[in-house]
Amino acid sequence: METAIAFIIIFGSIVFFHELGHFIFAKKAGIMVREFAIGMGPKIFGMTKGETLYTIRLLPIGGYVRMAGEDMDSVELQPGFRLGIHVNNDNEIDLIALNQNKQFPDMLFLEVEKADLTNEMFIEGYDEEESFVRYKIARNARINENGNETFIAPYDRQFGSKTVGQRSMAIFAGPLFNFILAFFIFLILGLLQGVPTYEPVITTVVADGPAAQAGMKDGDLVTKINGSPISTWDELSEEVKVSPNQKMGFTVDRKGETLEFSMIPKEVTSGKEKLGQIGVQYVSPLEKNPIKAVAFGAEQTYDWTKRIFTLLGSLITGKFSIDDLSGPVGIYKATEEVAQYGVFNLMHWAAILSINLGIMNLLPLPALDGGRLLFFLFEAVRGKPVDKQKEGMVHFVGIMLLMVLMVVVTWNDIQRFFF
Template sequence: METVIAFIIIFGSLVFFHELGHFLFAKKAGILVREFAIGFGPKILSLRKGETLYTIRILPLGGYVRMAGEDFDTVELQPGYRVGIILNEEDEVEKIYLNRNVNNPNVLFLEVEKADLSRKLFIEGYDEEGKIVRFNIARDAIVNEKGQETLIAPYDRQFDSKPLGSRAMTIFAGPLFNFILAFFIFLAIGLLHGVPTNEPIITKVLDDRPAYEAGMENGDFVKEVDGESIESWTEFSDIIKDHPGEQLQMKVERDGELVTLLVTPDTLKEAGHKYGQIGVEYTSPVEKNALKAVVFGAQETYTWIKRIFELLGMLVTGQFTIDALSGPVGIYKATEEVAQFGIFTLMNWAAMLSINLGIMNLLPLPALDGGRLLFFLFEAIRGKPVDKQKEGMIHFVGIMLLMVLMVVVTWNDIQRFFF
C-alpha cells in the first residue's frame, strides 16, 4: 500500500508540474484554457473555477491542458440551424442554445443566416416572425448543447492567434517545469538531509580486492594518486576508472600520518568499454548549508540531464535495446525497491523521473512537445505555419505509434517482473 501511495504521489506530481507549466504560460499569453486534466479517460473528480475545468481522470498515464483553438475546439453555427439565444443588459448574446427544446421564457429563437463566434462575434438570422435580426455576441458568451456548456473563444483568446514565441514557450514550459521541479527536489534534499561534501574518504574496503590487498583501510583519506593531488571523491573515482590494470601510487592520510600504497585496479568491461575498480564503497559525509544546497540542486539537475542524454545516445547507437526501456509497470516496481532505502532516496528517484519526463517530452517526435516545437521551427523558417490538417495527421500517427510502444514496453515489464 505504501508503494501505491508513493507511486501515485510521485507520478501525479510529475504530471501536475508538467501541465502546470503549459497552463501558466498559456494564461500569461492570454490563451483560454478550457481544461486542466490529470489522467485520461472518464472523470473521477471535477471542479470549475473561472473559465477552466479542473479534472482528475481514471487512467493515471499523463495529463493535458486543453486550450481554445486546438483540434476541434471551435463551435460553428451553420445557416438554417435553429437556435435559442438569451440577451444580456447590453442586448448582446450571452447564451446560445443549440438544442431545440428549451424551457426558458427569456429565450429568443431564430433561424441562423450568418454567424461568427470567433472573430466578428455576431449572429444574424430570422426571428419567429420571419424578420431578419442581428445581434452582437458577448466575449464571454456560453454555448449550451444538451446541457453541456462551452465558453466561446474569441480569436484573440485562441492558441493559434498568439505570436510564435508565445506558442513555443507555452509548449516548452511543460518540460521546463519538470526540470524546475527536479531542482527544487534536489534543493530540498540538500536542505533537509545535507549536501554531500564529496571528500575522498574510504567508507569500506571490500575483502580480497585490490584496495584490501594493497593495505587500504576504512576511513583512509586519499590525498594523492601518482603525485596528483586529489580534491574530491569524483576526481579519485575517475582516475581509478581510467586506469584499469595499471599500478597506481596512492598517498592516504591515516591517523594524522601519510601512508603510501601501491594499488592495481581490476579491469572490468561494460558495453565494450574497459574501466578500473579497486573494491571500495563510498558514502559521502554531508553538511547543511543553504547556499551549498542551492548549488547542489543545480549541479544534480545538470548532471542527471547529461546522464539521460547519454543513455538516449546509447539507445540510438544500439548499445541499449527496447527491452531496456520501462513503462508504468517498471517504474512502479523500481519505486517499490527505491522506497525501501528511505525518503531521501525516494526524493532523488522522483527528481530523476521528473528530468526524464521533461527530456522525453522534448524529443522531436510527433504528438510530443518536442514534435510540436519542431513544427514551430518549420514555421519560423518558412514564414508561415504548416497546414493544420497535415500537422494533425502526423500527430495522430505519432500518438498511435506511441501507444504501440507503450503496449510493447508494458508487456516487457510484465514478463520481466511477473513471469
Template sequence: MQTILAFILVFGLIVFFHEFGHFIFAKRAGILVREFAIGMGPKIFGMKKGETLYTIRLLPLGGYVRMAGEDFDQIELQPGYRVGLILNEDEKVEKIYLNQNVQHPNVLFMEVERADLNKKMWIEGYDEEERLVRFDVARNAIIVENGEETLIAPYERTFEAKSLWHRTLTIFAGPLFNFVLAFILFLLLGILQGVPTNEPIVTEVVDDSPASEAGMKAGDYVKSVNGHSIDKWDDLSEFVKENPGKELSFIVDRDGQQVELSIVPDSVELKNGDKVGQIGVMYQSPMEKNPLKAVVYGVQQTWESTVLILQALVYLIAGNFTLDDLAGPVGIYQYTGEVAKHGFFTLMYWTAALSINLGIMNLLPLPALDGGRLMFFGIEALRGKPVDRKKEGMVHLVGIVLLMILMIAVTWNDIQRLFFQ
C-alpha cells in the same frame, strides 16, 4: 499500498508540473484554457474555477491542458440549427442553448442561417415569426448543450491567434517545468539531507583486500597518492582505476597523524576487456547542510542527470536496445515501488530523474510530442507562414498512433516481466 501511494505521488507531481508549465504560459499569453487535466480517460474528479475546469482522470498516462482554438475545439453553428438565445442589457447574446427545450421567460428562439462566433461575433437567423434577425454576441457568451456550458473564445483568445513567440513559449514551458521540478527536488535534498562534500575519507575497508593488507582503516583521510594531492574522492577513485597492479604510495591523515601506506591495486577486467584498479574500500560522502551549496548542488545534479539521460538516449537511438530497455507505466510503477522501499529521499531523487527524462522525451522532434509541435513552429519561422493545419494535424495523428503502438508493446512487455518472470 506503499507502491500505489508512491506511484500516485511521483506520477501526479511530474505530470502536474509539466502541464502547469503549459497552463501558466498560456494564461500569461491571454489564451483561454478550458481544462487542466491530470491523467487521461474518464473523469473521476472535476472542479470549475473561473474559466477553467480542473480534472483528475482515471488513466495514469499523462495529462493535458486544453486551450481554445486547438484541434477539436472549434465551435460552429450550422445552418438549420434551432437555438435559444438569452440577451444581456446591451442586447447582445450572452447565452446560446443548442437543440433543447429552454424554460426561461426571456428566451428568443431562432433557426440559424449564419453565424461567426470566432472573429466578428454575431449570429443571424429566422425568429419564430420567420423574420431574418441578427444579434451581436458578447465576448464572454456561453453555449449550453445537454446541460454543459462552454465559454465562447473570441479569436484573440485562441492559441492560433497568438504570436509565434507566445505559442513557442507555451509549448516549451511544459518540458521546461520538468527541469524546474528536478531542480527543486535536488535543492530540497541538499537542504534536508545535506550536500555531499566528496571528501576523500574512507568509510569502510573490505577484509582481505589490498587496502586492508596495507593497513588502511575506516576514517583515514587520503591526502595524496604518489605525491599527487587528492582533494576529493573522485580524484582518488580515478587514480586507483588508472593504475591496476602498480604500487601506489598513499599519505593518509589518521587522527591528526600522517601515515604512509603502500598499496598495489587489484587488476579487475571489465566486460569490454579494459582493466581497472581496485583497492577494496567503501565510500559514503559526509553531508554538509548549507543553503548556498544546496542551490549549487541542485543545479549540478540537474545538469549531470540531464547529460546521463541524453547519453542513454543516444545509445538507444544508435539501435543498441530492445524492448527490455524500455519501461511504460507498469514498469515505472514497479520500479517506483522498489525505490520507495529505500526511503523518502531516494524517492525524491527518483522523481527528479523521471521528471528530467519526461522533459527530454517531450522535446524530441517527434509528431504528437511537444518537440514535434516546436519543430513545426521552427518551420513556420523559416517559411514566414504556418504549415497547413490539416497537414500538421495528420502528421500528429500518425505520430499518436505510432506512439500508442509502442506504448502497448512496452506495457505488454512490462506485464510479462512483472508476472511471468
C-alpha cells in the same frame, strides 16, 4: 498499497507540473484554457473555475491542457438552425442554447440566418415573430448543449491567433517545468539531507584488502597519492583504477595526524578492462549549506539530463534496444523497489523521472511537444504555417505509433516482471 500511493503521487506530481507549464504560459499569452486534466480516459472528478474545467481522469498515464482553437474546438451555426439565446443588459448575447428543449429564464428563440462566433461575434436571424434581428455576442458568452456549458472563444483568445513565439513558449513550457521541478527536488534533498562534499574519506576498509593490510582505517582522509595532492573521491578512485599491480603511496590525515601507507592495488576484470582495487568503500560526507544546495540542484539536473541523452544516443546507435525500455508497469516496479529505501530515495527517483519526461517530450516526434515545436520552426522559416490538415494527419499517425510503442513496451514489462 503503499507503492500504488507513491506511484500516483510521484507520477501525478510530474504530470501536474508539466501541464502547469503549458497552462501558465498559455494564460500569459491570453489563450483560453478549456480544460486542465491530470490522467487520461474517463473523468472521475471535475471542477469548473472561471473558464477552465479542472479534471482528474481514471488512467494515470499522462494529462493535457486543452486550449481554445485546437481539436475541432469551434461551433458553427448553419443557416436555418433554431436556437435559444439570452440577452444581457447591454443587449448582447451571453448564452446560446443549442438544445431548445432546455428552458432558461428570459430565453429568446430565433432561426439563424448568419452567424460568426469568433471574429465579428454576431448572430443574425428571425425571431418568433419572424422579425429580422441582429445581436452582438458578449466576449464572455457561453454555449449550452444538453446541459454542458463552454465559453465561446473569440479569435484573439484562441491558440492559433498567437505569434509563433507565444505558441512555442506555451508548448515548450511543459518540458521546461519538468526540469524546474527536478531542480527543486534536488534542492530540497540538498537542504534536508545535505550536499555531498565528495571528500576522499575512506568510509569502510574491507578486511584482507590491500588497504587493510597496509593499515588504513575507517575515516581516514586521503590527501595525497604518490606525492600529488587530491581533493575528491573521484580523483582517488581514478588513480587506483588505472594502477593495477603497481605500488602506490598514500598520504592520510587521521584525526589531525599525517600518516604514510604503501600498497599494491589488486587487479580485477570489469568487462574488457583490467582495473585496480584497494578494498575500500565510500559514502560521501554530507554538508548542510543552502548556497551549496542550490548548486547541487543545478548540477544534479544537468548531470542526469546528460545521462539520459547518452542513453538515447545508445538507443539510436543500437547499443540499447527497445526490449530494454520500460513503460508504466516498469516504472511502477522500479518505484516499488526504490520505496523500500525511504522517502529521500523516492524524491531522487521522482526528480529523475521528471527530467526523463521533459526530455522525452522534447524529442522532435509527431504528437509530442517537440514535434509541435518542429512545426513552429517550419512556420518561422517559411513565414506561414503548415496546412492544419496535413499537420493534424502527421500528429495522428504519431499518436498511433506511440500507442503501438506503449503496448509493446508494456507487454515487455509484463513478461519481464510477471513471467
